Amino acid sequence: MLPLSSFIRSTVLAFVLSRLCQTAAFQLSNPFRSVAFASKTVVASSFAADGSEYSSKDSSEFEDDEDGNKDFGRNYRDDDETPTVELGPVPMSKNAGNRFVAVLWDAELVKGKDPLDLHYDHIQTTDDHVMYCRKANLYNKTFNTDSMVDILWSLPLLSSDLQRVIGHAMCLESTRLDYVQNFLAEDPTVKTITGGDLTNVPLYRWRHIRDYSLRIDDGRDGYPCMCFALDDDPEYVKNLREETVRENLEYLIRSERVIAAGPLHMPTEFKDDPSSNPMGDLIMFNAKSRDDAIEFAEGLPSAEEGLYKDMRVHFYNSLDITGKFVSEDPLRDSPCEQMKEALEHWGYPVGDDQTPHLNF
16 A cells, blocks of 8 residues: 555646646647637738628637637736727828829720730739839838829729720829829839820819718629719800709718719819819719619719710729738739738838828
8 A cells, every 4th residue: 555645646646647638638629729819811812902802711710619718718808908009090191182083995095906905905014003003102201202192092994794904093192283194104004005195094183072971882782883974065064063063962972882972173283273173073882783883873963964975884993002901812822912022122111000191
């Protein structure tokens, strides 16, 4: 028979070993341990940030597990001593003040070329175009300070069958018109289509209506679509725009589908220039189908009253020209992440905290 002291030591040792085995087994089976937090949700992505290629892996991180939930709760205590940081409003860009819209209709700029060839010419410039825009957008007080244009959005316009790119629309913000013109002249897509000649590229001053009810997410309950409408000659429409402006605004708000909207004006140097007359409207909205989009555009009170001489409705894709809105996809070739790494290597401020003016 073992002495009492040896028996106690053996009992204690057996108990400790039993608890260690239970802990090891729990570490392997519990989905809420640090192993789960180390893994990343895999997101399919590309330059297109419109959600059309978005998907995510099924995750079992939050399966029902009584023991797991208890352990999970201990990691998030109410008495956490992490200091609270109060965030202020997003600062305005140094280039804020004047918004311009440039629209390229490929077939009108390059006469006689096969539409499919125009499509391939256009999409082959996408990488260079995105890089060009990101270099312009990524600046702060200490780096790339001579960048004088912000690119708010860049949208390839699609054919009615959604199979080809037939044009491009860009919104640019700057303090001066000539900065915008110089930027466009060097843009890879513009240079490919026009050779850098902006003579036939429509450019407008865009007075974006800043109303929260006209900021619906693109792709919500439909697909993002653009209506580009130009007014008829002044001798025909007279005061029709002023007479329908209130009805138009009410129509857009009631629809609950408008992403952004506003009138297009002559691209004068100064926004208060009396010669900057309205020339049309640009409305971005969600539609479930092409017929739905056309019905919405034709239902505008200004359209019904005959304000426009030319109306075009196109679905579009969105390009991530900031590098902030598309995640890395480790399962595919990921030009977005490669581009971000290259820009960071060259010294560009790619972090959110480095370019707060882009966090819109």
